[in-house]
Amino acid sequence: MSRVTIPLVGKSGVNLDTPAQELSDGTWSDAINVRFRDGSAERFKGERQLFDAPAEVPYYMQQYNQGGKRWWVHAGLTGIYADDGFARQNITPAAPPTGGIDDRWSGGTLHGVNVLNNGVDGPLFWGGTGLMAPIAAWPAATRCACMRPFKNVLVALDVTKNVGTTNDRYPHMVKWSHPAVPGAIPTSFDHTDLTKLAGELDLSEEPSLMVDQLPLGDANIIYKENAMFSMSATGGIDVFRFQRLPGSVGAIARGCVAITPVGHVVLAAGDVVLHSGQGPKSIINAVLRRWLFRTIDATNRKRAFVVACPPAKEVWVCFPELGKQACTLAAVWNWVDDTWAIRQLRNATYGATGQLDYSTVSTWQAQTDAWQDAAAAWDEDELTPAQERLLITRGSPAITAVDISATMDGAPYSSSMTRVGMAFGDPGVNKLIKAVYPRVDAAKGVRIQIEVGGTMDVETAVEWGAPVGYVVGQTFKVDTFASGRFLALRITSLDNQPWRIRSIDVDVDSLGGY
Numbered sequence: 001m002s003r004v005t006i007p008l009v010g011k012s013g014v015n016l017d018t019p020a021q022e023l024s025d026g027t028w029s030d031a032i033n034v035r036f037r038d039g040s041a042e043r044f045k046g047e048r049q050l051f052d053a054p055a056e057v058p059y060y061m062q063q064y065n066q067g068g069k070r071w072w073v074h075a076g077l078t079g080i081y082a083d084d085g086f087a088r089q090n091i092t093p094a095a096p097p098t099g100g101i102d103d104r105w106s107g108g109t110l111h112g113v114n115v116l117n118n119g120v121d122g123p124l125f126w127g128g129t130g131l132m133a134p135i136a137a138w139p140a141a142t143r144c145a146c147m148r149p150f151k152n153v154l155v156a157l158d159v160t161k162n163v164g165t166t167n168d169r170y171p172h173m174v175k176w177s178h179p180a181v182p183g184a185i186p187t188s189f190d191h192t193d194l195t196k197l198a199g200e201l202d203l204s205e206e207p208s209l210m211v212d213q214l215p216l217g218d219a220n221i222i223y224k225e226n227a228m229f230s231m232s233a234t235g236g237i238d239v240f241r242f243q244r245l246p247g248s249v250g251a252i253a254r255g256c257v258a259i260t261p262v263g264h265v266v267l268a269a270g271d272v273v274l275h276s277g278q279g280p281k282s283i284i285n286a287v288l289r290r291w292l293f294r295t296i297d298a299t300n301r302k303r304a305f306v307v308a309c310p311p312a313k314e315v316w317v318c319f320p321e322l323g324k325q326a327c328t329l330a331a332v333w334n335w336v337d338d339t340w341a342i343r344q345l346r347n348a349t350y351g352a353t354g355q356l357d358y359s360t361v362s363t364w365q366a367q368t369d370a371w372q373d374a375a376a377a378w379d380e381d382e383l384t385p386a387q388e389r390l391l392i393t394r395g396s397p398a399i400t401a402v403d404i405s406a407t408m409d410g411a412p413y414s415s416s417m418t419r420v421g422m423a424f425g426d427p428g429v430n431k432l433i434k435a436v437y438p439r440v441d442a443a444k445g446v447r448i449q450i451e452v453g454g455t456m457d458v459e460t461a462v463e464w465g466a467p468v469g470y471v472v473g474q475t476f477k478v479d480t481f482a483s484g485r486f487l488a489l490r491i492t493s494l495d496n497q498p499w500r501i502r503s504i505d506v507d508v509d510s511l512g513g514y
Helices: 291-296
Strands: 002-006 030-031 032-037 039-041 046-050 061-068 067-077 080-084 088-090 107-110 113-117 124-126 143-150 153-159 168-176 198-200 210-216 218-226 228-232 240-244 257-258 261-269 271-275 280-282 307-308 312-318 327-336 339-354 389-394 397-403 416-422 429-441 445-457 468-471 478-482 486-493 500-513
Touching: 002 039, 032 113, 032 327, 039 261, 061 107, 061 113, 067 113, 080 124, 113 143, 143 218, 153 210, 168 210, 198 240, 210 257, 210 261, 218 307, 240 486, 257 397, 261 307, 271 291, 291 327, 291 478, 307 339, 307 389, 312 339, 429 486, 468 478, 478 486
Parallel strands: 061 339, 107 143, 257 307, 445 478
Antiparallel strands: 002 500, 030 416, 032 039, 039 500, 046 397, 061 067, 067 080, 080 088, 107 113, 113 124, 143 153, 153 168, 168 198, 210 218, 218 228, 228 240, 257 261, 261 271, 271 280, 307 312, 312 327, 327 339, 339 389, 389 397, 416 486, 429 478, 429 500, 445 468, 445 486
C-alpha cells in the first residue's frame, strides 16, 4: 500500500473542457459553489438581503456617493429608486421609463452627478435630491444605446436621430458632450457649435454594432460586437483621438465588461478575454470556454453581466442557463490565482460593487441566520465600509450582498467538488483506494461527505461507493473502497458552515496490470 498526497487541492480550480484523465493534481473535473484560491478549495459563502425589498425587479444598479451618503441607485422597467440603508427614495422622473428587460441600462457618475440611460428614453441625471430629470442639453428626438461618463464629458454610442419621424439610426456613431464643470451636467451636445468641444464621429471601418464602453487607464475603451477602439484626449482641436485596437473581439452585451486591477474582463462572443491595453487574451480557453457557451441560453444571452468581487479578487461572469430567463450560474475567475470556479445564482438580474454605509453593517437585529448557520467570526464585520462589496439584484425582487452568510438568504445550499480520471501515475494498473485523509480548516463539528469511485475505462461511467461522513475535530480519516484503473473522489457539504480543504492524502493499493 502507498499513500499518495494531493497537495494544494485548489491550485488549478475546476476544468470542464479538458478530458479528466489529462488534468493535473489540484484540478477538479466538476465543482459547484466551491472557489479555489491560495492553493485551497473552499465553500463559497452565501448571500444576505440588504435594504427593504425593492418595489419592482431591478435590472440595473450602481453606487452613487453624494451629500455624505452612499446611495445604491437601482432601476426597474417603470421606476428608479435610491437606497442609502435608512430609507428608499422613489426618484422616478415625471415621465417614467418605458424600456423593456432587454433595453439594458448604462450610466455612471460625472463630476458627482448620477447619469442613467436605457436606450429607449432620453438620458437622465440625478444630483442626490428630488427626482431624476432629462438632460436638458441632450438633443430632442435623439436616443443612444449607451451613455457613460469619461473624464469630464458624457459619451454616447449607437445614436438614433429624429425619433418618431424618420428614425435615422447611426449604429457606429460616437457622440460626446462639451466638457462639464464639476457638480454639473454638460451644457451642450451640439457638434455644429464651433464655440463648444462637443462632437460626433462614426467608427464604421468595422461593421458590427456598438455595445458598451469603460475607461482603462487614461483611455475610454469602446466595445463593438467584434472590435475594440480606444478614445483618448488629444488636448487639441480634434478633442479626441480614436484608434482601432488589436483583435476581432468585442462585448456580447452592455454590462458584460468589468474593471479589475489587471484590466477589463470581457464576455465576448465565444470567449472570455482579459484586455489590459495590449490586445485581448483569452482567460477561459481549455478550461470552461466550451462548457460556458454550451450552457448559456442563446435567446437570453444578452441578459448576462460581468462584475468584480473585490474582496475575493474575483470576476463573476453571470449568465442564464439554457431555458432560463435570468442569470442562474456564474463562472468565477480569480485574477490572482488564475483559477475558475462555478457558483449558483438565484435569478440574478444585475451586479455592482461599492462600499456599504454603516447603516447596513451587520447587527444582531439584522442577523437572520440560525445560530448554527452563522458564518461570521464573533467580532467580524461582514459588511465593513472599509472594503468594496459585490451586490446582486434578483427577480424576487431583492438586493443581496454576497459572500457574507452561510445560507442563500436563509435557504440552505450544497457545495461539492469532484475529480474523476485519476490514474495516480500509471493508467495501465488496476488500483484500489482504501482511505482518504482530508486536511480541513473549519469549525469543530462541521460535516462533509466523501465518496470514492472507480472505472476501468475513461469512457465508462464511474461506479461510486457508499458515501461516508467526515466530522471536523472528530474524524481523522474515512475508510472507503473503490477500484479501477481510473479512480474518482467527490467531496460534498453536509451543513451550512464554511470550510477549506488544503490537501488530501489517499491510501492506494496496486492490484496489478490490466
